[in-house]
Amino acid sequence: MLDKIFLEIFDLIKPLNKGQEGDAFFRSTCKLYGLGNIAYLGVNMPTRTTRQFYVHSTYRNDWLQRYETEEYVSIDPIVRLGMGSMLPIDWSDIESLTPAQKKMFGEASEFSVGKRGLTFPLHGLHGETAIFSVTADFSQCEWNNFKRSHLREMRIIADFFHQRVLGDSLGSDATETLSLTDREMECLKWSAEGKTYEDTGILLGISARTVRFFLENARHKLGSLNTTHAVASAMLRGLI
Amino acid sequence: MIRLVNGLNYLNYASDLDQMFRLRKRVFHDRLGWEVNVSGEYEIDSYDMLKPLYVLALDDSGKRVVGSLRLLPSTGPNMLADTFYDLLPEGKIFRNPTIWESSRYCVDTDLASKWCKQGVHQASAELLIALYEVGQIAGLSFVVSVIDLRMERILRRLACAGERIGEPRKYGAVSAIAGHWEITDEMLHQLRHASGIHHSVLENDFEIERIAA
Numbered sequence: 001m002l003d004k005i006f007l008e009i010f011d012l013i014k015p016l017n018k019g020q021e022g023d024a025f026f027r028s029t030c031k032l033y034g035l036g037n038i039a040y041l042g043v044n045m046p047t048r049t050t051r052q053f054y055v056h057s058t059y060r061n062d063w064l065q066r067y068e069t070e071e072y073v074s075i076d077p078i079v080r081l082g083m084g085s086m087l088p089i090d091w092s093d094i095e096s097l098t099p100a101q102k103k104m105f106g107e108a109s110e111f112s113v114g115k116r117g118l119t120f121p122l123h124g125l126h127g128e129t130a131i132f133s134v135t136a137d138f139s140q141c142e143w144n145n146f147k148r149s150h151l152r153e154m155r156i157i158a159d160f161f162h163q164r165v166l167g168d169s170l171g172s173d174a175t176e177t178l179s180l181t182d183r184e185m186e187c188l189k190w191s192a193e194g195k196t197y198e199d200t201g202i203l204l205g206i207s208a209r210t211v212r213f214f215l216e217n218a219r220h221k222l223g224s225l226n227t228t229h230a231v232a233s234a235m236l237r238g239l240i
Numbered sequence: 241m242i243r244l245v246n247g248l249n250y251l252n253y254a255s256d257l258d259q260m261f262r263l264r265k266r267v268f269h270d271r272l273g274w275e276v277n278v279s280g281e282y283e284i285d286s287y288d289m290l291k292p293l294y295v296l297a298l299d300d301s302g303k304r305v306v307g308s309l310r311l312l313p314s315t316g317p318n319m320l321a322d323t324f325y326d327l328l329p330e331g332k333i334f335r336n337p338t339i340w341e342s343s344r345y346c347v348d349t350d351l352a353s354k355w356c357k358q359g360v361h362q363a364s365a366e367l368l369i370a371l372y373e374v375g376q377i378a379g380l381s382f383v384v385s386v387i388d389l390r391m392e393r394i395l396r397r398l399a400c401a402g403e404r405i406g407e408p409r410k411y412g413a414v415s416a417i418a419g420h421w422e423i424t425d426e427m428l429h430q431l432r433h434a435s436g437i438h439h440s441v442l443e444n445d446f447e448i449e450r451i452a453a
Contacts, residue, residue: 084248086293086313086340087378123290123316125335151379152338159315159337181332210403213420216381217334 022161026058029157033150036114036135040158042165043083046126054130054165063111072104082121082131088151091117116143120158124166132158156225163223180239184218187211189240192231241298242370242441247291256296259305261288267346275412287343290317295370297347297363298443300354307347307363311374314339314384320418324386327406327418338381339420342371345385357436358397365435368400372431373442375423383421388414399434400427 026038039057057064066072073079077097081089097105109115114135122130134154138146180188183204190200197208197215204211215227222237224230234240245253261282268274268283277285290312297307312318314334318341321333328334347363354362371383387395389408395401402419409416421427432438 081248084291085246086291086311087244087246087374122337123313125316152381155337155379178334179332181329183329207403209422210405210420212422213382213403213405216338217336220334220336220338 022056022164023058025161026056030058033134033146034136034138036112036137037133038135039133040130040161040165041079042128042130042162044128045130046128046166056161056165059113060111063108063113066107066111070104075100075104077101078117078119078133079131082119082133083129085121086123088121088155089119090147091119118147118154120155122158122162124162126166128166130162130165132161153225156220160223160225178221180218180221180234181214184214184221185234185240187214188218188231188234191215191227192235192240241300241302241443242366243296243298243302243443244370244374245294245296256298256305257294260294260296260308263305263308263348263351264344264346266348268344272414274414283344287312287317287319293374295367295374297352297366297370299351302443304351306352307345307361307367309345309367309371310343311371311383312341312343313337314341319343320384320386324416324418327386327409327416329406336381338379340375340378340380340383342383342385345387345391358434360394360397360435362435362437364394365398365431365437366441368395368398368431369428369435369437369441371421372423372428373440376428380423382423384418385421386416386418388416392417392419397434399430 029035030038037058039059040055042054045054059067075098077094078089078091081094115137117133117135119131119133122132124130132154136143136146183206186204187200190203195203197211200211201208215230218234219225219227219230222230222233224233231240243253243256245256250257261284264276264283265278265281268276269278276283287310293311295309295311296305298304299306314321314336316335320328320341321335325331325333345367347361347367349361352361352363356362356365374380375383384405385402387402392401400421402421405418405420407417
């Protein structure tokens, strides 16, 4: 079920066009994981046009207006922390808020931004930095479970969207295309045959861990959320 | 004890970073004779300009840096993709948001006085445990690194040799390989068992990431 939905929503935004596919992608992701909102902010984006910032979110318009008129971007700790770090930031871990920041978070909850939030900093090839946040109204226990189960998927989704934004602003000829290696192709083929990592490893004379490593890279190169999706995608494209 | 230093708090930990760049010169340039870029008493290169996450091993006083490594996302410029790509199968690179690269893993054996099981310096083991702990916090699938064969033997003693991605190659006098380390509970458990270090090695539950202003 989850695979099918993602096959659909990942295909939805290739390419990203005038934000509509992005909206659908964010909304589907929210629905699938029970999230409140998703927000993306790209800074120093490489671009052929003049657009250096790229903002896309599911936040309410009145909150976005408020954020803009109050110039919250200049005090928002999530922006500052996100731009300067590599590790994901759980909003509830942020300490020593200034009164202005407390006010901002107070208002954010009035505008249904979400009780909890997690932000992934994204660092790209062109010196660009972006932050991708997901929010939810989960209880502490639900939130911990969500993070434990879906942290890596959120990272993949964040990067997936970022790459689409880059493709949109740079054009496909300027973005790096990464081709599958023979080994990655072989691992995909055996997976399609229903072989386990262990079996595939024995057939190829490598460890099961290395099979997972090659499949993980194949997954990413094919723009997929997981290995099952990657195998399906490789078959659809006639690669295996 | 392990301290994480990122692009936001370089200034707060200037002394630690100063020690780290000196330590790297002593280890990589003076002792191992690698062809690395040296600037005064520092070993520092273009990848240090990319705001990497530094993982520092400190002595018990918390003042002296005895070992370090450097983490970069594989989605941005990194050594394996941009310098050592011929270590990869068919020379084909990957850039993957769930994979980070570790580089410049080193311990000053004159400064590191504590040993853990397997005749390995405690700092060496702590750095590796930190790699897994950070990997789990960040939601990574693998960490990759270019290491030399000497290092591979040391890591093997900690049940943490990683797996080879491609074939070894010679760079000057050094034989290097690309390896991957899968971030799983099982791997971390093996490493804890081999090293005898069962607690989290991160200082203050990595509080440094969180100061708002």
